[in-house]
Amino acid sequence: MREQRSYPTDAIILKHTDLGEAxxxxxxxTPYKGKIRALAKGSRRPGSKKAGHLELLCYSQLQLxxxxxxxxxxxxxxxxxxxxxxxxxxxxxxGFYLAELVDRFxxxxxxxxxxxTLLLDTLRTLDADAAELKKRRxxxxxxxxxxxxxxxxxxxxxxxxxxxYIGYEPVLRNCxxxxxxLKPEENGFTPTLGGAVCPQCSQxxxxxxxxxxxxxxRLLQRTEWSHVPHLRLxxxxxxxxxxAMHSLIRYHLERxxxxxxxxxxxxxxxx
Numbered sequence: 078m079r080e081q082r083s084y085p086t087d088a089i090i091l092k093h094t095d096l097g098e099a100x101x102x103x104x105x106x107t108p109y110k111g112k113i114r115a116l117a118k119g120s121r122r123p124g125s126k127k128a129g130h131l132e133l134l135c136y137s138q139l140q141l142x143x144x145x146x147x148x149x150x151x152x153x154x155x156x157x158x159x160x161x162x163x164x165x166x167x168x169x170x171x172g173f174y175l176a177e178l179v180d181r182f183x184x185x186x187x188x189x190x191x192x193x194t195l196l197l198d199t200l201r202t203l204d205a206d207a208a209e210l211k212k213r214r215x216x217x218x219x220x221x222x223x224x225x226x227x228x229x230x231x232x233x234x235x236x237x238x239x240x241x242y243i244g245y246e247p248v249l250r251n252c253x254x255x256x257x258x259l260k261p262e263e264n265g266f267t268p269t270l271g272g273a274v275c276p277q278c279s280q281x282x283x284x285x286x287x288x289x290x291x292x293x294x295r296l297l298q299r300t301e302w303s304h305v306p307h308l309r310l311x312x313x314x315x316x317x318x319x320x321a322m323h324s325l326i327r328y329h330l331e332r333x334x335x336x337x338x339x340x341x342x343x344x345x346x347x348x
Contacts, residue, residue, distance in 0.1 A: 083142045083151065086110065089196055090135045091176040095121065102147060103131060104180055105139075106196060111187040112180070115139070116147040130155040134163065134172045136197060159200055161207035167343050168207040171228055174336040175199055175235055181330050182243050191242040199235050202302065203228065225344065229315055230308065234297045236322045241298075245329055247322075248272030249295050254281055261288055266321045268328035283324065290317045 092104035101117045120128045130137050130153035140152035162168045179196055183189050210224055237247055251258055253270035255278055265274040265282030273291060274281050293314070297305065327333060
């Protein structure tokens with residue numbers, strides 16, 4: 078049986094790195110091969126026919142030739158380029174954050190269909206939200222901080238499900254240390270134990286976790302995004318939930334993410 082020398086695949090472009098004078102190495106998330114790297118020869122040349130189909134966050138159909146170090150992109154056709162998302166700085170930065178999260182957490186060449194579907198659906202939601210905001214602006218509506226609230230909640234939803242799919246599901250129903258069921262009261266949160274901790278194990282707390290924060294995180298953990306109600310969370314509660322999730326992500330990655338600082342700056346600017 079002859080060895081396959083080329084193959085088609087859908088892919089979301091997570092990252093690209095310049096190589097030489099005209100080439101790029103792409104980091105792709107694919108449905109069946111997981112995260113792979115591929116060489117896009119000549120994609121940085123003016124007039125390259127493939128360049129527009131290989132932009133960051135594009136969802137594209139590719140033909141790849143099997144190579145020694147990298148497989149090589151021979152054909153590319155964008156299926157969805159998320160035009161509205163990439164034309165709004167806030168939504169675009171959120172998209173880059175999702176891509177960075179996936180790139181950091183997903184191992185090379187390990188099929189992660191759940192993660193692939195989660196990322197694609199979340200990018201589509203961001204794009205639709207950006208389109209709706211643009212429409213309202215065109216009708217004369219002034220943007221408000223509330224326009225960003227649901228997006229921030231969507232980021233937390235994505236984080237919870239991403240961690241779940243790769244084997245780090247946040248512990249939110251029982252104490253991560255002693256296993257007792259958490260009561261409706263202030264509990265704690267400890268990333269080294271993987272989640273919430275009861276008052277009896279308070280010596281292990283890294284940070285307090287209010288009852289409202291725990292309720293919101295549990296809601297996100299057990300509900301499809303389309304069924305999550307339009308919650309109006311105050312800034313303090315949003316920041317508390319974000320701090321808990323980021324501490325968990327930081328523990329598992331052993332580093333901060335580059336996009337955190339920029340997202341925080343944009344959040345403050347639009348709040």
